Amino acid sequence: MDRLEVYPYHRLADEGRKTRRNKKRRALFLRKVQPTMRWRPKGFLTRILLVLRDRQAWADVLTWENLMVWAVVFILSRALILGEILPFGFAFIAAFYRKHPIRNLGIVLFSFLGLLTGPGGYLLWSNAVATGVLVTVMNYIRFPEGKRAITLPVLTASILLVSKSAFLCVQEPSFYQEMIIIFESLIAGVLTFVFIVAEEGISEHKAAWEFHFEDITAFSILAVGLILGLTGATFFHMSLTSILSRLGILTAAFLWGSGGGTMAGVLAGIVPAMSSQIFPEMFGIYAISGLVAGLFRNFTRLGVIIGFMLGSLLLSVYMVDTRQAVVGVWETGVASVLFLLLPESLRERVPVQMVEGFMNKADKEDAALVDEYVQELARERVNRLSRIFEELSLALAETTEPQAVSKAERNYLNILFDEISQGFCKSCALYATCWDQDFYRTYKNLFEVFSLAESRGKVDSEEFPPSLRKRCLKCRDLASRINQVFEHLRVAEYWEGKLLESKELVSNQLRGISDIIKNLAGEIDLRTKVDQELRTRLLKETRKLGIKVHDAAPFITPDNQVYFRIVATSCTDGATCDTLAPTISLLMGETYGVCEKQCPRQMGKGRCEFTLSKAYSYRVVTGAAQLAKERVSGDSFTVATLKEGKELLVLSDGMGVGKRAFMESRAVVNLLEELLTGGFAKDVALKTINSVLLLRSPSETFATVDLCMIDLYSAEADFVKIGSAPSFIKRGAKVGVVTSSTPPIGILNNIETVSEKRALRAGDIIIMVTDGVLDSPRGREDRDIWLHRLLSEMEETDPQRISDLIINRALDRARGQPTDDMTVLVARIDGVKGS
Numbered sequence: 001m002d003r004l005e006v007y008p009y010h011r012l013a014d015e016g017r018k019t020r021r022n023k024k025r026r027a028l029f030l031r032k033v034q035p036t037m038r039w040r041p042k043g044f045l046t047r048i049l050l051v052l053r054d055r056q057a058w059a060d061v062l063t064w065e066n067l068m069v070w071a072v073v074f075i076l077s078r079a080l081i082l083g084e085i086l087p088f089g090f091a092f093i094a095a096f097y098r099k100h101p102i103r104n105l106g107i108v109l110f111s112f113l114g115l116l117t118g119p120g121g122y123l124l125w126s127n128a129v130a131t132g133v134l135v136t137v138m139n140y141i142r143f144p145e146g147k148r149a150i151t152l153p154v155l156t157a158s159i160l161l162v163s164k165s166a167f168l169c170v171q172e173p174s175f176y177q178e179m180i181i182i183f184e185s186l187i188a189g190v191l192t193f194v195f196i197v198a199e200e201g202i203s204e205h206k207a208a209w210e211f212h213f214e215d216i217t218a219f220s221i222l223a224v225g226l227i228l229g230l231t232g233a234t235f236f237h238m239s240l241t242s243i244l245s246r247l248g249i250l251t252a253a254f255l256w257g258s259g260g261g262t263m264a265g266v267l268a269g270i271v272p273a274m275s276s277q278i279f280p281e282m283f284g285i286y287a288i289s290g291l292v293a294g295l296f297r298n299f300t301r302l303g304v305i306i307g308f309m310l311g312s313l314l315l316s317v318y319m320v321d322t323r324q325a326v327v328g329v330w331e332t333g334v335a336s337v338l339f340l341l342l343p344e345s346l347r348e349r350v351p352v353q354m355v356e357g358f359m360n361k362a363d364k365e366d367a368a369l370v371d372e373y374v375q376e377l378a379r380e381r382v383n384r385l386s387r388i389f390e391e392l393s394l395a396l397a398e399t400t401e402p403q404a405v406s407k408a409e410r411n412y413l414n415i416l417f418d419e420i421s422q423g424f425c426k427s428c429a430l431y432a433t434c435w436d437q438d439f440y441r442t443y444k445n446l447f448e449v450f451s452l453a454e455s456r457g458k459v460d461s462e463e464f465p466p467s468l469r470k471r472c473l474k475c476r477d478l479a480s481r482i483n484q485v486f487e488h489l490r491v492a493e494y495w496e497g498k499l500l501e502s503k504e505l506v507s508n509q510l511r512g513i514s515d516i517i518k519n520l521a522g523e524i525d526l527r528t529k530v531d532q533e534l535r536t537r538l539l540k541e542t543r544k545l546g547i548k549v550h551d552a553a554p555f556i557t558p559d560n561q562v563y564f565r566i567v568a569t570s571c572t573d574g575a576t577c578d579t580l581a582p583t584i585s586l587l588m589g590e591t592y593g594v595c596e597k598q599c600p601r602q603m604g605k606g607r608c609e610f611t612l613s614k615a616y617s618y619r620v621v622t623g624a625a626q627l628a629k630e631r632v633s634g635d636s637f638t639v640a641t642l643k644e645g646k647e648l649l650v651l652s653d654g655m656g657v658g659k660r661a662f663m664e665s666r667a668v669v670n671l672l673e674e675l676l677t678g679g680f681a682k683d684v685a686l687k688t689i690n691s692v693l694l695l696r697s698p699s700e701t702f703a704t705v706d707l708c709m710i711d712l713y714s715a716e717a718d719f720v721k722i723g724s725a726p727s728f729i730k731r732g733a734k735v736g737v738v739t740s741s742t743p744p745i746g747i748l749n750n751i752e753t754v755s756e757k758r759a760l761r762a763g764d765i766i767i768m769v770t771d772g773v774l775d776s777p778r779g780r781e782d783r784d785i786w787l788h789r790l791l792s793e794m795e796e797t798d799p800q801r802i803s804d805l806i807i808n809r810a811l812d813r814a815r816g817q818p819t820d821d822m823t824v825l826v827a828r829i830d831g832v833k834g835s
Contacts, residue, residue: 001719022127025608032063069104070106070107070110072092073106075114075225076229077110077111077112077113077118077229078117084125086115088229089111090134090160091128091156092195093108094192095152095192115127124166130164130167136187148196149193149196151675153189156189157185160184162182164184191221194217197217197218197613199217201215223248227244231499231649237327238330239331244333244335245286246268247338250339252294253308260294262287262291262294267287290311292310292311295307304339309336311773315366323495334795413450416485416486420446429514442468445468446467446468449468461476461478463480464479485625496628513643531554538583538766539552545579548568548569550569551565551567561615563643564611564613564614565609567608573678577597578594581593584612590614591615593615594610596611597611614713615834616832618715619711620647620710620761620828621830622826622827623800623803624639628656628821629772629818634656634821635651635654635823636651637650637825638670638824640827641712642676642709648676648709650673651724652668653724653770653771653772668689668745671685671689673686682755686722690745702744704723704724705723706722706727708720716760716828717757717766718757719738719755722740723743724770725773726754728791729765730765730791731763731764732763733793735791738758742754763829765828766826766827767802768824768825768827769806798828802826806823806824
């Protein structure tokens with residue numbers, strides 16, 4: 001039956017639900033294009049004609065954004081690499097083909113137009129087929145939320161690889177062409193990811209000053225693709241690629257000086273080579289032109305243009321083709337006009353300039369607020385991690401509490417009764433009598449039997465209560481079953497106890513980790529600053545001296561210590577750092593010296609890095625001697641110079657002897673050195689090490705700590721002794737003693753770090769020993785006296801000889817058989833000339 005349609009006044013056959021649903025979809029699509037249409041046309045061409053007839057539809061379609069996208073896809077579809085690879089167009093289509101039907105139609109059309117203006121034959125048809133397959137798949141596939149940046153590049157590369165490989169098989173298969181296809185697919189996948197970043201920046205309408213490094217890189221690669229796509233395009237016999245390259249060099253020189261201009265020139269010389277149009281002379285012309293243009297940056301834009309032209313003319317004499325040189329002058333003129341037409345606010349809109357401007361205008365108070373905020377944020381993050389471990393510890397501790405244990409015991413009793421009543425007695429003829437009619441007496445009798453079995457380990461039927469023996473028909477079997485169940489429960493209880501012990505141990509370890517993290521969080525200090533004014537002055541001074549310094553960063557620590565981190569061209573004799581030290585000393589008004597340097601493997605090649613700090617007034621000369629009771633000594637020591645100008649001496653004695661004691665002492669020494677070198681306070685470092693040792697099982701051993709930190713500016717020594725032997729300070733014939741009364745580290749949960757400071761001077765000698773040196777078979781009454789007397793009578797000042805003499809004397813006292821490992825660490829304080 002026909003139905004009457006009001007508009008446009010003609011009859012239509014009833015096409016069913018499916019046809020009506022399709023018409024609704026088409027009408028919805030049409031309304032997006034032309035909201036004023038009241039009737040639903042049939043056919044794709046009809047819709048296009050309607051759009052062409054309506055001015056509002058033209059305004060909605062021909063937006064600046066759509067026109068830019070279509071122009072870019074047209075140019076990128078022509079961008080050839082090595083004469084036969086076209087990855088840019090596919091990547092751009094994949095990244096920008098989304099949620100815009102009219103734009104998508106334009107992207108497809110202009111992409112095919114771009115391919116038609118490029119190479120023909122096999123390349124044209126294979127790329128056309130790949131484009132069609134890519135667009136078709138993009139119309140029907142939906143990407144998971146948040147996974148587009150990962151799945152889309154893989155999909156693009158896969159479509160290109162499959163479609164082009166299939167087309168190649170239809171034509172003439174070639175191994176070379178297949179390798180080209182694989183290479184092109186991989187490049188297209190990477191470029192798709194890059195263009196996704198660019199598309200997000202455009203869709204979010206980001207300003208230039210909001211760009212991150214990823215955005216700058218993405219748009220730079222997009223610009224390279226556009227230049228490649230314009231290869232071969234001319235305007236009045238002038239190359240558009242050359243005009244854009246020169247415009248880019250002028251802009252880079254104006255913004256970033258000679259360095260930026262040179263880099264842009266080198267890049268502009270490389271781009272033509274990527275499209276197989278090799279112009280070797282252009283590398284030098286563009287690079288030199290960018291360099292000279294950057295040197296004239298202070299003379300405004302006109303100076304940049306004059307510098308660029310001078311650089312071009314300097315090398316144009318080497319060009320054999322005179323016509324090409326003349327065309328180059330015209331191209332430079334057009335690029336200069338475009339450069340002058342760029343907005344005056346160009347420098348403010350560039351991200352790097354915005355950052356520098358912000359840093360230069362930043363107020364010190366604002367910087368301090370930002371710094372404090374960052375520091376508090378970092379500390380809060382670490383504290384949050386500490387609370388997580390603390391909660392985990394509490395969660396495990398709840399299962400080891402007495403209430404949980406008593407509940408488990410009650411469960412065992414229930415298991416016993418269930419096993420007997422529901423298992424053993426269930427098939428007995430007297431089950432109803434015992435467990436229903438006389439339940440209380442049965443329960444009481446079995447409870448007495450269970451008590452006997454628990455106390456004696458097993459039970460016999462003769463030990464049953466008389467009432468139970470009279471009533472039960474299977475007393476012997478019941479006794480055997482009870483013993484069997486008890487044996488299983490004892491095994492289960494044993495392993496349950498082991499499990500509870502493990503949980504308690506893990507709970508304590510997690511609590512210890514929480515304490516460690518909490519202590520370290522309190523020491524977070526991010527207040528190190530870079531003095532930009534001092535950096536600028538330093539770079540100027542190094543240029544005057546002719547020293548090739550790539551970077552110089554003056555760091556100011558919270559205690560107002562200034563360190564200079566220098567990156568320079570490597571020298572052949574390793575003396576650049578020593579040459580620069582007097583310059584910095586003159587600049588700062590204080591003596592500075594090299595405290596740390598990293599030279600390359602091959603001198604004179606590459607770069608070197610070194611750190612200069614305020615020159616020390618004192619230096620420490622050390623010597624050590626060691627004698628093991630067994631094959632491996634259980635003592636460990638270290639000597640290190642900290643960045644804050646302190647010499648670190650650490651001596652540790654592991655409990656016992658041999659490899660086990662060595663592992664304990666080595667762990668203490670290494671961890672202590674790393675924490676103190678990392679800038680943590682000695683109290684926090686010692687508490688951290690104590691917590692780490694406590695985290696081990698109770699069977700592990702402990703270690704002593706003998707620590708001495710000598711200030712290289714004031715010669716003040718700071719002693720911290722935890723369970724260690726006395727230390728001695730020798731000044732001429734006088735000998736002082738530094739003792740300790742605290743237990744070794746790793747025994748108590750909380751340790752008290754008692755610090756004892758001594759004012760020293762040049763020539764003083766510090767002697768640190770372990771218990772094995774002082775212990776003697778003669779008893780403990782003269783434990784310290786003999787070493788005190790030896791040091792007061794000794795005239796030797798060389799630290800190594802002193803340590804050897806002490807070890808030999810201690811070995812003589814032990815009659816050649818040491819009772820423990822022996823270690824001696826000696827340090828002499830010397831003044832520095834000129835300080």
